[in-house]
Amino acid sequence: MPFNLILKRSISTTAANLGKKNFRKFQLFNKRGTRQFKKEQLENPDLDLFHSKGVRSVGYTSRVDGSFKLIPEKIPELIVPNLEGCELKPYVSYRTPDIVQTEFTAEDLFNVVYAPKITKDFEEGKLDDNGNPLEPSLEEKLTPEEAKQKARQTGSDML
Template identity: 50%
Template sequence: MESRLLSVFGKQFVRGISTTSSACGKRNFKKFPIFNKRGTKIFKAQQAKHPHPDVPIYDYGVRPTGYKIGNKYVQVDEMIPEIVVPDLTGFKLKPYVSYRVSDIVAPPMTPEELFGAVYVRKITEDFKNGKIGPDNQSLEPSPEEKMTAEEARAKVQAIRSDIV
C-alpha cells in the first residue's frame, strides 16, 4: 500500500492506492477462492453439510453422475459416461498423428472409379490368360465379381473411411 501526503494551503490530502478490494468486508471470498482441495478438514466438513453461498463447490468441469435430494445423493446409471475404446492389437500406425499433416479430402466416388477399384485388375488378368467365356463372363469368378452392388458399395465406403 502506497500513501502520500499532500499539503495545500494548510489542508492536508492523503492519496492512497490499495491492492485489495473491500467487498464483503474482511471476508472477501471472491478474491481468494477456496476450492474443494484447499482449506482445513473442518472447513471441508462444514462445506459438505452446510455449503457457504459465497464459496461454490468447484467440480473441475466434471459432469455429475446423479442428483441430490436433501442430504442424500442419488446415483443415476445412465449419467455415468461409458468410454468405448477400440482394440488396437496389430494396428500398424503409431498413436500420435502430427498436427502438421495436411488434411486429406476425398471427393465423392464415381461409378467409373468404383469399377476401377474393384473389377478392372481381375478382368485384365482373365483377358490376358484367356479365362473369359463366350458371353464375356469370367470362367473363374473372384469373390469381388460375385458381390452384389450393395456389398461393393459397402466395401468401398469401408476403404474410404480408412483413408480419411
C-alpha cells in the first residue's frame, strides 16, 4: 500500500530566525504619525497640524486681531473637601450590616428643623394668641419669596 505524502507549506523553524517573522521592513507607528514625522514636528512644528491630545481649549482665537480670548467658565474647577480630622477610612468592608432606613418625609424634616424651636417657645410661653413666636429667629422672619430664593442659592445645602 503506497503512502500518500501530503505536502504543505510552512515556515521553517530550523532557520536562523527560528520561525520568527521579520517585520522590520513594515513601518509600525501609532495613529498620530510616524517617528520621522514626530521628529520633524519637534524640530519645526506645523501649527496647522497641531493636536491638543484630548485637552479642551479654555478660550478661542479672535479672527479680528488673532489674540487668544480666555473664557473663565471653561476653566475646570476641582472642588475638593477638606478632610482634616476625618476619622473615616477609605474602605468599607462587605461584612458591614445593611442599613435599612425609611424614606425621609416632609414630616420628618419638620420634626428635625422646626419642632424643637416651637416646643421651646411653647414651654417658655413665648407664643402669642395666634401661635406665632414673640421673638422670631432669622429664618422665621423671611418672607416666602426670600426663603425660596435663599434655598436656591449655591451652597445652601452646606451647613
